[in-house]
Amino acid sequence: MKASIATNQTILVVGGGIGGMTAALEAAECGKQVILVEKNPTLGGRTALLYRYFPKMCHPTCGLEINLRRLKGNRRLRVLTQAEVTEVSGRNGDYTVKLKLSPRYVNENCTACGECALAVSGQMPNPYDYGLSQIKLAYLPHAMAYPQRYVLDPAIIGTADAEKANSACKYGAIDLAMKEETIELKVGSVIWATGWKPYDAAKIQPYGYDRFANVITSVEFERLADPHGPTGGKLLRPSDGAPAKNIAFIQCAGSRDENHLRHCSRICCMASLKQTQYVREAYGDDCKSTIYYIDIRAIDRFEDFYRKVQQDPTVGFVKSKVARIAQNENGSLILHGVDTEGYHRYATEHDLVVLAIGMEPEANGIKLPDDIVVDSSGFIEGSKDGGQFGAGAAASPTDVNRSVQSATAAALRAIQVVHKTAAVEVA
Amino acid sequence: MSAHNSQAVERYRNDFLREVEERVEEGQWVKMCMQCGVCAGSCPFGPHWQHSPQKLFMMIRAGKRQEVLSSDSMWMCTSCYNCVVRCPRQLPITHIMHGLASYAHRLGLAPKSQPTREFATMFWNNLAKKGRVNELKLTLALYFKDGLVSGIKTALGMQSIGLGMVKAKRLNPMEILGGHGLKDLKGFHAIIAKAREIEDKKKGLVS
Ligand SMILES: Cc1cc2nc3c(=O)[nH]c(=O)nc-3n(C[C@H](O)[C@H](O)[C@H](O)COP(=O)(O)OP(=O)(O)OC[C@H]3O[C@@H](n4cnc5c(N)ncnc54)[C@H](O)[C@@H]3O)c2cc1C
Ligand code: SF4
Numbered sequence: 001m002k003a004s005i006a007t008n009q010t011i012l013v014v015g016g017g018i019g020g021m022t023a024a025l026e027a028a029e030c031g032k033q034v035i036l037v038e039k040n041p042t043l044g045g046r047t048a049l050l051y052r053y054f055p056k057m058c059h060p061t062c063g064l065e066i067n068l069r070r071l072k073g074n075r076r077l078r079v080l081t082q083a084e085v086t087e088v089s090g091r092n093g094d095y096t097v098k099l100k101l102s103p104r105y106v107n108e109n110c111t112a113c114g115e116c117a118l119a120v121s122g123q124m125p126n127p128y129d130y131g132l133s134q135i136k137l138a139y140l141p142h143a144m145a146y147p148q149r150y151v152l153d154p155a156i157i158g159t160a161d162a163e164k165a166n167s168a169c170k171y172g173a174i175d176l177a178m179k180e181e182t183i184e185l186k187v188g189s190v191i192w193a194t195g196w197k198p199y200d201a202a203k204i205q206p207y208g209y210d211r212f213a214n215v216i217t218s219v220e221f222e223r224l225a226d227p228h229g230p231t232g233g234k235l236l237r238p239s240d241g242a243p244a245k246n247i248a249f250i251q252c253a254g255s256r257d258e259n260h261l262r263h264c265s266r267i268c269c270m271a272s273l274k275q276t277q278y279v280r281e282a283y284g285d286d287c288k289s290t291i292y293y294i295d296i297r298a299i300d301r302f303e304d305f306y307r308k309v310q311q312d313p314t315v316g317f318v319k320s321k322v323a324r325i326a327q328n329e330n331g332s333l334i335l336h337g338v339d340t341e342g343y344h345r346y347a348t349e350h351d352l353v354v355l356a357i358g359m360e361p362e363a364n365g366i367k368l369p370d371d372i373v374v375d376s377s378g379f380i381e382g383s384k385d386g387g388q389f390g391a392g393a394a395a396s397p398t399d400v401n402r403s404v405q406s407a408t409a410a411a412l413r414a415i416q417v418v419h420k421t422a423a424v425e426v427a
Numbered sequence: 428m429s430a431h432n433s434q435a436v437e438r439y440r441n442d443f444l445r446e447v448e449e450r451v452e453e454g455q456w457v458k459m460c461m462q463c464g465v466c467a468g469s470c471p472f473g474p475h476w477q478h479s480p481q482k483l484f485m486m487i488r489a490g491k492r493q494e495v496l497s498s499d500s501m502w503m504c505t506s507c508y509n510c511v512v513r514c515p516r517q518l519p520i521t522h523i524m525h526g527l528a529s530y531a532h533r534l535g536l537a538p539k540s541q542p543t544r545e546f547a548t549m550f551w552n553n554l555a556k557k558g559r560v561n562e563l564k565l566t567l568a569l570y571f572k573d574g575l576v577s578g579i580k581t582a583l584g585m586q587s588i589g590l591g592m593v594k595a596k597r598l599n600p601m602e603i604l605g606g607h608g609l610k611d612l613k614g615f616h617a618i619i620a621k622a623r624e625i626e627d628k629k630k631g632l633v634s
């Protein structure tokens with residue numbers, strides 16, 4: 001099917017994380033037509049997978065809920081999920097965009113009752129738990145998912161499970177005949193809010209992420225801490241399910257490293273400081289968090305948060321980039337290195353190691369339009385013709401607050417582009 | 428104080444980092460070190476020497492000229508390249524270590540009886556004489572470097588290996604009479620002298 005569902009004055013936002021949602025809402029609330037496309041079956045992006053937010057330690061539900069309410073109330077904003085941009089052609093003010101829409105196999109009738117999931121038995125590694133748990137092939141991504149509609153994974157099609165799901169649904173919401181579609185849009189400006197992904201930890205060979213069960217990444221640790229996560233919120237070691245009370249956090253895992261990511265990911269120092277407080281929350285005084293760091297980058301007002309964590313007697317700091325990790329018989333890990341404050345050689349044992357993994361542009365790996373300019377790490381600066389912009393963590397490694405700021409700025413720039421288009425069309 | 432050393436002290440005063448940048452092989456990299464400690468923790472010799480690369484680079488920046496140049500740590504580097512592959516700033520650490528050692532040697536500040544230095548000196552003198560290494564003489568010189576008694580002891584201990592090498596034609600006993608060499612020895616010595624001249628000029632060393 002081919003359809004034109006927009007005009008040159010429409011703004012396209014690619015990526016429905018907190019950044020993309022913000023850019024789309026700001027532009028729509030200024031009276032512009034906006035289309036927001038998200039490749040996953042739900043909006044929310046990576047923030048939805050965090051347990052709590054620094055610096056206020058609130059749950060991500062707050063921020064997302066407000067945005068979802070704004071979004072539901074706005075007629076000018078159209079959301080397409082499971083949609084990916086495959087091509088952008090044209091120029092500033094007059095782009096043609098090709099979108100690939102993947103089938104959800106579930107239509108608007110879905111009430112999210114969950115009967116289909118109960119009926120099927122097939123499972124897959126849960127991408128919303130970074131593969132730490134299994135999820136049914138008929139699933140709701142997570143509690144905050146928008147739209148609140150179940151999804152059938154393509155792997156289910158043609159199996160007995162598909163029929164089971166179909167007959168379990170009392171609302172006629174399952175449509176196994178859905179097909180992949182390609183649609184074409186006319187838009188005036190494009191905002192790339194495609195976000196970030198964790199760097200592949202297995203590439204940091206001396207840390208043994210691919211060899212040692214109890215070496216995990218910070219994004220996985222967020223899932224462990226989350227009551228909706230794979231351990232029901234308990235901080236347990238993957239190897240034996242024992243409580244992890246003596247935890248090492250290794251900073252700059254992949255970041256600030258010419259062999260991996262050359263940039264500072266900017267948020268991981270704060271993320272680890274925050275995560276020490278998850279440990280305290282779980283075990284009180286009966287725990288120990290140790291942060292191994294080159295230098296702590298808690299930028300501007302976050303310095304207060306850093307100070308507070310420094311006061312916590314359960315948290316220790318070692319100024320050193322760990323050189324290598326070894327594992328002993330009981331699955332615990334020995335961290336080897338030399339600290340910079342005195343040059344002491346250490347070999348310290350911990351129950352669990354959390355790698356403060358660097359942020360890489362999610363768009364590394366997808367083909368962007370030729371006109372797009374990226375920096376030396378792949379973060380999107382914008383298009384040469386001035387009609388496309390990067391926003392949020394797609395544009396630079398950012399926390400939620402800065403992602404939102406950058407998204408607002410991008411919305412303003414996009415509005416300026418379509419304003420010009422409007423003026424030309426009237427003349 | 429050697430003439431080279433006095434000239435260097437005079438020229439760089441308290442700016443040892445600049446001295447290293449201009450005169451030590453790959454020395455311009457030292458300022459790129461961010462003191463993360465990965466090299467120190469990765470060195471297999473780490474526990475056995477006084478100054479890790481990390482520490483040496485900090486000492487250079489802190490202007491600890493005497494301590495750095497008389498350190499024996501860079502002489503212990505085995506060129507395993509563990510630090511080089513892990514350094515997040517991609518410093519050519521191994522090369523800097525050798526560069527520091529060679530510079531310290533040139534200024535006459537390197538520790539006198541450092542075994543690596545002794546052997547390297549011996550090797551070079553042996554090679555520079557005829558343009559070919561005289562393995563027999565090199566081996567004997569090494570055995571007898573600490574005197575006759577210990578030399579005989581070592582030689583006896585290594586006897587069977589030596590004989591084996593002679594049998595396998597890896598060692599020629601006739602080399603003791605002077606040994607083989609290049610045809611154009613004069614030309615060879617001129618090349619070495621010229622190379623040294625160019626190198627010294629590049630580094631600003633007076634000769
Ligand atoms: C361990 C850890 C803890 C953190 N904790 C905090 C915290 O406590 N507080 C805080 O402020 N920040 C925190 N952050 C940072 C936070 O996750 C980011 O700031 C935030 O996710 C940025 O939002 P975004 O919308 O820019 O990007 P994302 O959340 O990555 O959203 C991008 C969206 O775009 C979609 N997308 C990608 N490519 C395409 C495509 N080609 N087509 C269509 N859609 C696409 C993705 O599916 C995704 O939904 C943490 C980060 C880490 C690693
Ligand atoms: S924010 Fe901290 S941990 Fe992350 S890359 Fe920067 S310095 Fe390293």
Ligand code: SF4
Pocket residue numbers: 459460461462463464465466467480481484513514515516517518520
């Ligand atoms: S690994 Fe590199 S950056 Fe780190 S201390 Fe050593 S030389 Fe400096």
